[in-house]
Amino acid sequence: xxxxxxxxxxxxxxxxxxxxxxxxxxxxxxxxxxxxxxxxxxxxxxxxxxxxxxxxxxxxxxxxxxxxxxxxxxxxxxxxxxxxxxxxxxxxxxxxxxxxxxxxxxxxxxxxxxxxxxxxxxxxxxxxxxxxxxxxxxxxxxxxxxxxxxxxxxxxxxxxxxxxxxxxxxxxxxxxxxxxxxxxxxxxxxxxxxxxxxxxxxxxxxxxxxxxxxxxxxxxxxxxxxxxxxxxxxxxxxxxxxxxxxxxxxxxxxxxxxxxxxxxxxxxxxxxxxxxxxxxxxxxxxxxxxxxxxxxxxxxxxxxxxxxxxxxxxxxxxxxxxxxxxxxxxxxxxxxxxxxxxxxxxxxxxxxxxxxxxxxxxxxxxxxxxxxxxxxxxxxxxxxxxxxxxxxxxxxxxxxxxxxxxxxxxxxxxxxxxxxxxxxxxxxxxxxxxxxxxxxxxxxxxxxxxxxxxxxxxxxxxxxxxxxxxxxxxxxxxxx
Numbered sequence: 111x112x113x114x115x116x117x118x119x120x121x122x123x124x125x126x127x128x129x130x131x132x133x134x135x136x137x138x139x140x141x142x143x144x145x146x147x148x149x150x151x152x153x154x155x156x157x158x159x160x161x162x163x164x165x166x167x168x169x170x171x172x173x174x175x176x177x178x179x180x181x182x183x184x185x186x187x188x189x190x191x192x193x194x195x196x197x198x199x200x201x202x203x204x205x206x207x208x209x210x211x212x213x214x215x216x217x218x219x220x221x222x223x224x225x226x227x228x229x230x231x232x233x234x235x236x237x238x239x240x241x242x243x244x245x246x247x248x249x250x251x252x253x254x255x256x257x258x259x260x261x262x263x264x265x266x267x268x269x270x271x272x273x274x275x276x277x278x279x280x281x282x283x284x285x286x287x288x289x290x291x292x293x294x295x296x297x298x299x300x301x302x303x304x305x306x307x308x309x310x311x312x313x314x315x316x317x318x319x320x321x322x323x324x325x326x327x328x329x330x331x332x333x334x335x336x337x338x339x340x341x342x343x344x345x346x347x348x349x350x351x352x353x354x355x356x357x358x359x360x361x362x363x364x365x366x367x368x369x370x371x372x373x374x375x376x377x378x379x380x381x382x383x384x385x386x387x388x389x390x391x392x393x394x395x396x397x398x399x400x401x402x403x404x405x406x407x408x409x410x411x412x413x414x415x416x417x418x419x420x421x422x423x424x425x426x427x428x429x430x431x432x433x434x435x436x437x438x439x440x441x442x443x444x445x446x447x448x449x450x451x452x453x454x455x456x457x458x459x460x461x462x463x464x465x466x467x468x469x470x471x472x473x474x475x476x477x478x479x480x481x482x483x484x485x486x487x488x489x490x491x492x493x494x495x496x497x498x499x500x501x502x503x504x505x506x507x508x509x510x511x512x513x514x515x516x517x518x519x520x521x522x523x524x525x526x527x528x529x530x531x532x533x534x535x536x537x538x539x540x541x542x543x544x545x546x547x548x549x550x551x552x553x554x555x556x557x558x559x560x561x562x563x564x565x566x567x568x569x570x571x572x573x574x575x576x577x578x579x580x581x582x583x584x585x586x587x588x589x590x
Contacts, residue, residue: 125378125456126481137158145308146265166586167245168193169254169267170367173339175332177327178352179359180299183274184249186360191367191588193245193268196235198347200313201251205231212265225260255338262342271343273336274352276358278329283327289314303356346371351426358544370583376458379404379580380480385551387542388495389565390572391463397573398461398580405455409446413437416445423448443474450480468549469556478481484580485557487550488569488572492543499539503528559584 128134138158149155163452168191172184181197188195202213209230214225227583228251235241248268252258261267276284287300292315294384298305307309319328321565340347349367352359378401392408399406405508415430416424425445427437442465450460462482475481501514506529519525532538561584562573 121368126479127174129483130376130481143265154210166185167243168247168301168367169245169269169365170247170272170365171268171270172272172274173251173336174248174250174352175276175278175281175336176328177288177320177495178274178276179250179356180274181295182303182356182400183272183359183363185296186356187363187367188247189366191245192237193247193248194240196232196246196248196251198249198251201231201235204235211236212375217585218433219257223258228257229260232261232266236266252339254335255342258339265525268343269346269371270348270369270590271346272363272366273349274345275349276352278326282322282325283380285317285320286322288320290317314507334551357391358424367563368585368588372581372583377483378457379461379484380459380482381461381484381580382482382485382557382558383461383463383486383488384466384550384560386495386546386550386564387491388498389488389490391488393569394565394573394576395461395463397569398576401577404459404461407446407455407462408462409462412449413442413510414447416448421445421448437486439471442470442471443478446475446480447478466553469552472556482585485560486576487554487560487562487581489562490566494566495543496536499534500532501534502531505529505531524586559587 127219140159143159144152147155159256170187170193171185173179174180184195184197187193189372195458200208202217205213209227213223213227213231216227223565232248232251238245242245252261276545284302285297287302289298289300289303290296291298291310292313296310298311298314305314346365350359350362350366379398381398383395385391395406398404413424414426417428418424423441426441427445430437430441448466449455466475497515498513502511503514504511505519505524506527510518512524512528519528560581563572565572
């Protein structure tokens, strides 16, 4: 085939398959675990590793000073994400008998348990089925930089590190009112969180070691080591203000745990912008295409170009445009496939607007192999859309565009010769809004990972929101 006469079309399935199944990330993880564990039989080790379907299992450390609410938030998180709850106490209790006795001897002597012993305890616990399958939340450990580095050397590195922070004066005040249930280990507070159950309230006891002098000493030790811990976990660290209601602390924690770290996997953007007429899809697509050197795909422009080029699909679409009718989905899809399969779209990525408008079109796009990896809804109230479109006009002499509110003409002469496009009449705008509203709910249900952006603001502010969402991985969703 003469490539100068017909564009070279590249099947899109290769990149889509690799991205969908995380091939690059899988390869990276296998190599990483191979170097950490150094097994005698690498092949068998890799096969066993591949059999585990727990790549997305949460691995969280929740840290903070005494009385910051680590235990409360850690338990709430475990209940939400159904992960194994690990504390320094239950790690020791669940360890093998010999190791447990050694650890308890250090505790009886009021001595610090050596890091090497902690490593044995934690490594054995994390080999358990629940930690592998459901993930884990580790509360209050590691406490020093030495312990953190030792864990990393053994390949134990959390995906998220939550640091609860509050002023020392607040922590001292909190500690004075803390009470613990000796049967369940649940922590309550005389002022902020008193149990409604009278039986539970009756058996609450003061927390040992919570006098003001003891807490001040613990805070001194905490502040001595926390900066080293921040350095070790700087890439996965989130500091959350603990001096607020626990519901707010929990909400911020869950939001952070839903975030994913960027990785070095090759990534070509395949972006779809959805929104009502006048929401700024064309403007945002142009900004994204210009900054990231991706191809700007306007469905309307593609149809017009196909008609000008007199392609088969273009000639088939021409009668529908001339009669002001919708072009059938099959013709639209053929035009899109010809463009999206070209080298620049496959190698650089693309941002599409004006398509899909229905769930059927979205399904057809996926079946053709062009699965978007980012979908954004540009949300604008109908009143703002009508204001944007019905008040804009063009100077037929200079071609300059004006808006009667935001960019009015400077002279009466220019104002008198302005012309409004027929499509910007209130009736036509309402018609297009109605067509969008008829399908927006089913599109929202179809694109479950789509992200919504408030587009009723300055275009550059909207662009910054789109940018932040496009460059970061899609957040993980936790089922209630």
